[in-house]
Amino acid sequence: MTAPILVVDDDPKIVSLVRTYLEREGLRVITAADGRGALNAFTEFRPALIVLDLMLPELDGLALMRIIRERSDVPIVMVSARGQVADRVYGIHEGADDYLAKPFSPAELVVRVKAVLRRAKDANGGHDARGILEHGDLTIDLDRVEVRRDGEPVSLTPAEFRLLVALVQARGRVLSRQALLDSLYGPAQGEALERTVDVHIGRLRDKLGEQVGEPRYIVTVRGLGYRSVA
Known part of the structure; x- marks a missing residue:
């Protein structure tokens, strides 16, 4: 059922x-x-x-x-x-x-x-098998919906997982907040708050162990959005 x-x-x-x-x-x-x-x-x-x-x-x-x-x-x-x-x-x-x-x-x-x-x-695997993404010491299993940092599991919500995947797949290209909102809600959800992205990114950074001023995975591009660390 x-x-x-x-x-x-x-x-x-x-x-x-x-x-x-x-x-x-x-x-x-x-x-x-x-x-x-x-x-x-x-x-x-x-x-x-x-x-x-x-x-x-x-x-x-x-x-x-x-x-x-x-x-x-x-x-x-x-x-x-x-x-x-x-x-x-x-x-x-x-x-x-x-x-x-x-x-x-x-x-x-x-x-x-x-x-x-x-x-x-x-x-949670609604698409066909997509494989593994590697980014620094992060391993992202797209099929199992798992993230590991130095081999240790990192517990992410679906929203945080999708944001991380979008940033890593962009390979260092800057993604605007609207583009990241689209990855969360789809283009039809245009009224969603862009500030929502900042909140999710902040929680994602905390879970990945990033220190303020020392980005290891996600860089803020002032006035534009975010990108993954190359």
């Missing part, structure tokens, strides 16, 4: 609306109204993706996401009435793959959910 989409929100009207739109697309949906219930549902059903409200009773969305991120790289689309740029950046920094401000269009949410699912599928 296909893994479900877990929708977590304490507003039953929003849950019902989102469920209706997702099920129209043939997606199986389970729901939870609070953080504790969501954690139980995550443990029991192992969803393919989580639509997660930020403000929840029992256990808020950020706390829940941190717990889940310790256990899984399951894609998370966060929704919240907090729609400022700083709120979106913070949500993505804490582990969300996408962030949608309330009130939102259910149709737009469906598009974003499908885009994140597609990205996760591609990152």
Whole structure:
């Protein structure tokens, strides 16, 4: 049976609306109204993706996401009435793959959910066998979706993995933030924040052990974007 989409929100009207739109697309949906219930549902059903409200009773969305991120790289689309740029950046920094401000269009949410699912599928071997990329002391297995640094595994989210692959495959060519956004969401997601790329790049650098001012893998090109270290 296909893994479900877990929708977590304490507003039953929003849950019902989102469920209706997702099920129209043939997606199986389970729901939870609070953080504790969501954690139980995550443990029991192992969803393919989580639509997660930020403000929840029992256990808020950020706390829940941190717990889940310790256990899984399951894609998370966060929704919240907090729609400022700083709120979106913070949500993505804490582990969300996408962030949608309330009130939102259910149709737009469906598009974003499908885009994140597609990205996760591609990152987990949805394409034909593609082989191994070597970059310095990094080994990137495109088929197993694994990254190793000096032989030691590096745990990356699907978004971080796709960014790293895009940069390494560019072989030192500068990629703009928009080009990197396209590698994450596809060209149709033009409204996604370019700042999102900076957040993902920052987390990727941390996981690869880069020191400030001493880039080993990723170089910032001021005003243009990023490139891999040649």
